[in-house]
Amino acid sequence: MKKTLVLGASLNPGRYSNLAINRLVSYGHTVEAVGLKKGIVAGVEISTEKEQFKDIDTVTLYLNPKRQEEYYGYIVSLKPKRVIFNPGTENPEFYDILKKNNIEIEIACTLVLLGTNQY
Template sequence: MSQIETVVVLGASNKPDRYANKAQKLLRAHGHTVLPVHPLLSEIEGLPVLPSLAAIQQPVDTVTMYIGPERSAALADELVALKPKRVIFNPGSESELLEQRLRAAGIPFEEACTLVLLNTGQF
């Protein structure tokens, strides 16, 4: 599974202690194209940050979720419209509502940790 992917980090962070930030760094270290998404940030470590999923204008392989279900519910339409090849719900981001919407749209998803997947060669 070592092909290069375009990966959206939803809930990107410029704080080095946050898992979203660690994932962004590790994804880049593995050669993936990273698209950080956060409504209030404009740049993280040299990468431009997109304000929303709707701002993405290219095909996406994976969306890795770093926002909780209380915030992600409002993004269900944008997430489905993006048509990623898969969605990873990192611990704490699991959402029954989003899982139902993704299932109905035929978009695969998994509850996993992006950092663990990358570090164990399962990404």
């Protein structure tokens, strides 16, 4: 199982980040979450701080490219194996930063990856 950070987590059940937290938990993955509002989704506490989580395998992004900028250094500091750019989060500038730090990028939908056993 891959420890995953959902960045851009939302308490709104209609948001894809919320669906991703629920789906990741249901598939048995350990999930951390950072968002704008504190709360709990599927037993996962959403933090509003850039916490230094340990052993993050995957960061799955639910922030538009402009909002990602303030998280570049934070994500690199977590040393994940990969970052998933969900639809609407594509960011060539950030791809370059990640590649220079030997972090794999994946332009995909977390929900689709889980549903097709490609996560």
